[in-house]
Amino acid sequence: MNLDDAKKRIQNYLNSTKKWALIVDVQTKTDLSEIVDFFKIGENKFPSMEELCSQDGIIKLDELYDIVSNNSGNTFISGITGFLMLLGEETIRKTLKNMITSNISGHVVIITYQCKKFLNFSDPRIKESGRLVVVDGNADSVCDVCFIAPTLAGIFPGSYQGIQKIGYIVENCRYDSAYIATKVDRSFFSETLYHITQLNNGYDILCDKDSRTSIVPRYLGSAEQWNYVLQRMGKCGNWSSVIAENFGSESNLTHAIIGYELFDKQKKWLYFVALSICGIKDNEYLQLAANRASNSDELIKSIFRTILTLDWQNEKFKDLYMQRKELIRMLENSLSMTIDFCKVVSVKEENAIFYLTDLTQPEKEKIIAWLDTYGSNYTREELISILNNVYPDLASYLSKFHFKNELLDSYFETYKYQKVVNRILPSFEVVVNEQSTKMEFVTLLKPRTSYIDKLDMQNSRAFFIDALGVEYLGFIQQKCNEYNLSVNIICARCELPSLTEYNKEFVETLTLAGCPISDVKDLDEIKHHGENSFDYEKEKTPIYLIKELEVIDDLLKQIQASVFGGQYSKAIIISDHGASRLAVLHGTENVWSMATKGEHSGRCCRISEIDSKPDFAIEESGFWVLANYDRFKGSRRANVEVHGGASIEEVAVPIIEITQKSTNIEAFIVDTSKVLTLGAKEHAVIKLYVGIKNNNIAIKLDGNYYDAEATVDSYVYSVDLKEYTKKGKFTFDIVNGSEVLAVEQQFEIKKKGMTEVSLFD
Template sequence: MRSLDVAECINEVASYCNNVSTGFPLIVDTEDYDLFHELISRLRIDVAKKFIYVSNYCKDGSIPDVERAYNNAFSDGVHVLVGLSQACMLHSQIFLEEYLDRAVNETCREHTVILLMHCRDYLHQKCKQDIRLKRRIIFLGNSCNPLPQIIIERNANYAKGKLYDGVGELLSALEQMTNESIKDSLTMSMVTTYSAALFRRAVYSVNQGPGSFDIICKKFPAFSSCVVEENGTELQWQWLKCKLEENNFGKIVAEEFKVLDLEICIGDVLQSNDEYTLWLYWLAIKVMGTDNSYLNIAASDIKNQLDLERSLYFSILSIDVDDSNFRQYYEERKKLLEKIKDNPKLSSQFCNEVGQKGRKAIFYLTNRTHDEQICSMKWLSYYEYSRKEFNYILETNLPQVNLYMDTYVFNEGIIQIDDAGLAGMLTDYFSEYKKQKISNKITDDFLLEVNDIAEKRPYNRILTRLATLKNLQCRDAMPYFVDALGVEYLSYIKNKCKEYGLIAEIRVAHCDLPSITSLNKDFDDFFQNTCRVTKDLDEIKHGVNYYDYEKVKQPIHLLDELAVIDEVLKDIRVKLSQGVIKRAVVFSDHGASRLAVINETENATIELEEKGRHSGRCCPADSDPQIPFATYENGYAVLANYERFKGGHKAEVEVHGGASLEEVLVPIIAITTKPNRLTYVFENDVIEHKHNEKTKIILFCNMPMHKPQLRIKNKFYVGRLTVDNKHAEFDLDDIKRKNRYTAEIYEDNKATGIELEFEIKKKTHEVDLGF
């Protein structure tokens, strides 16, 4: 393409601006600073043209808001945009090309002129690809001036050549540059807090200038062998440089801390909160050392003074858990941390870095902080632990998760149908589901079972939520709606109710499909919109807080899930104990699946007209698409396995909308207080069992029973009422081994929270000796 001179270029711009809008901006590019400057000067004569300089969009010396400047150039009127290429070149070549691509294809209602520098090669290439662009792009002049070099200075006293304060001033200079302004030097210095690393992809050559640290090391070479520049800020090194001009380093330290032994004043220094005092103290340890080897080691691994307190958290990591002194250091660490103010940030960092201990990391943790419990959750999914180790970790580090992991046994009364096989399957299914949620892994066998269930869909035999609410006669109970509460939490709820002295009557129902809130609001009419609503659990699953599976794969969100449920139960306990309510009922709209998220599988063969909603678990469809592992209900195709529809958005934490058991099955829990006078005992808590005899046990209650049950080793036994309905006899035919057993008492599928022990002994054969 032909290059124009300034006069020709002015005529082209005038013709463009004075005629009817072409619908596209006019782009002018040059590589000559004088021509660029002259063109701007002559165009500014026309006051009708509104000039937009990108340099004016740098707030307080910050990086320019290029997008805002660009958009303003396309508002109503005649606009001239200056500095777009210079600002983009400070960023990167890719950033520049993105805006050039937009500019050549942009549409505008009126007239926009974009003045560019050093973009000729790229624009020539665009013109070759599309000859129509030759009408929209003008090249001014043939000469090519070199790009300036930019030096980042953190201190104006060290700058060489012309100095500019911040990105805004530098960009303004680039917009107004002439050949005269760079005659003596192509170097431009900019004082900014930004590091040169921020501009590492810039088209311009951007380098870091010498700082106070370099000057100190040149005068005192010993510093360079002990510390690096990153150990302090430019202001800190400048502060020390000024002091070193009057005294040597030893005298500076002695005057500041008034002691020769630095370890004596560590407490006062850490609590001083003075940045320079703490920095000098840490620097003195690194340069001069102390008599305390522990303090020296702690200081040697940290990069700045703020990490000195961090070393008090991290020094334990230098001791192997199998070392004979580990327990001593472990206890000393706990006592030390108790003496200083808790630092949540450092606690979190410690939990992140304890991973250097690999599988043993979890034994460095306690339940002292929430961070440590989160870290324990991560390690349970990282490594395999023996059953003994796993139980120890849950009991000591994760007591709430220990309650969650307890096996919840489903029976016919709970699922409300006469199907022991289905009840047993659900018991095994959710036990395995929780283990795999904790371990963050899906076994092949479990995935096969999920696929099998996805085709059979046995949940259809279970009653609906509304039918269950009616059966439990809950209309007069205080309704607690907990969004996304699935049956996986039943063990936790049952155990917390036991802890709080509450009786939980639990039923399991199924929600409507797809398992989304909008289709599962039948309870609103049933309770006449009087529900106490808790959405925190659902928000955790949707990643409303910081949880995100793409960032953190481990199920650390479970701790907060349990905390939400616990708060609901505490509220119920208070209201029941105060007599505000006599009965509460907890229920949900749907459950959620963690395993469908960690499965990370998109079925490429499934592609419907509309993209999958709700993380791809369900998708609107006009008719049944006849897809394996999917059902069709309420105008949706709903996946029942652990895949998502093609194009479905990945879930942040957990997912619902599908038809897996954990999404579809919902608990309905009627909660009351335990009667004060309620007593259960075994008449025969020691049973002598003979080989051919049946094992029987008799339960007594001080109040009439209706349907007593015993849960022993995750199996339910139904009693036969006798005498005055205060006695029930149980056949324990499959319990024969000599041992002590624990029985959990249920009444009409209500967990009473009472446990009784009994013992089986082998009956001794008596021999008649003739006496």
């Protein structure tokens, strides 16, 4: 029967007095829609089948039967085919038969969709009575049905909410597939006539959308997590789009870790999966750490600990170490992991040093502890080589500063080594005791007062750093070079006793010259009061050195900003006295008791308190001042370091001028020094041109440094090379402290008479 005839049959039925229902089966959605639209007029009723369902449930057939049997007027029932097909053939036949054989009042038209093969009822009277109308036509396609978890609804913008939509879907959906967000499992519909698939886990969908998903096993994420990715991905996205949205791009994954601690749990998991799927091309260490972590909760721990699985002697170790260091630098709030790592790194025993960094206080303290345990097994040069990688600032502290004097060079190199390894070498104590009587520092170092008046203070600012000894000069020199600052250093001696009250004469001189001066008390506070548990009685290792270097570095950065910013052109750093750690380590009292206990930790006492001169003491300013490592009996112990005495480290003080480094400083060997003709018992003396005036000009020749002295001619310096007497060609570099000014300069030594002998031959 064609559609028009079917409409007439329906209209005739509605005009009749028949008391049974009429079934009209159509083969296409278009025909179904036309019938509904044609009869949706007047008082004709079209009850919603969804209202006969509970939320996310199927149709209640009893309520459907009630509508049919208790009908009054004209009622059209559509939208039931989907439910019936879902429940299976037996339900279809039974339900349609029950409705068509019910006695009713009024008229009920039941519109079914592609159900004609189920309308062959065993009772021939049903067909004969005209209760069945089949509209001809080529059946159109019925969509496949896919049940999806409600959490996936956002992934499929056209999805339907709840199983109660099945009736509408079957008769209206014109796509190949329909997605129903439901908690119902498809197994509940074992007799269904539809092809139903189910996706409760977004992993399968992800694999279909982007094949890279299969790189990561399903168990790595929960259903909720895979669904979370799908929601982020959307209908047309892939892993690249998700990663770009959350982390910038696939190539940005390494840098994205900087925000890791602020990620929520889902985003941390997503980051971990992204590492596995995309791989890390710019940080091999991060890839190793991700591979070793079994889940996202272990990623940060793996980043900290994977280094311990590597051999520090492997050729790739240094690169991986630096990659890890950069990652940890970005993980700013991982103190607990750092502390955990500092504990477990102990399993490396003596090799632990190679796995530590200088990024955090706990690691720096671990390095200091390692130096206390193992440091004395290494020479100073070996420690510098190791620390250049793991703690560059501490390596700079240990670096050599050229005092232009062999005693001072050797003394402070050895002093700093002992300070970091936390012990006194017997050979060094011999030197200290010798100097306590020889007092060579008196002639080696001029008084500070002899230099202050000669300083150029124009457009300068001074910084009075209490207790800054010359032991820090190598560190200051290297840091200034790093910060593009030029540094000119003069070494002097303070007045005795080495106390602030006897060493502040420069304050008045600077003030009268109009040079502002700032007091920097931090170093002295650390040395006197044992801030942050640095007290020697509580902490035997010199962890306070960490803070000392930070204080100096912070000041140099401040100076850099001010000089570069034009607030002043020169900074002058000046100190009242130095201090001694080794006197604290020595821990010995001499036989003399002080009447007044506790004055200056026993490094000096007033002469009136003792009649005879103590051993190793110097008389100065009404005090006996100890020049060895003793302290007067009965005095209190120093907390961290001590001053007031006359050891070289307490007495030697720096005067440091810092300016912005000049660009392209010209430096070269003068022409007259390029070829030297020496006679018997003569040695080489070369002259240099250096375009700045500085006390720290030197040359580096055959691995050794030779100081340059200013001559009467401005910018011309002379270098006395007593060891170079034999003929040959020699190559050297010109340096200003740690700054290299010129490389591969060359001079040649010839011997007098050699040409004449050659002629005779």
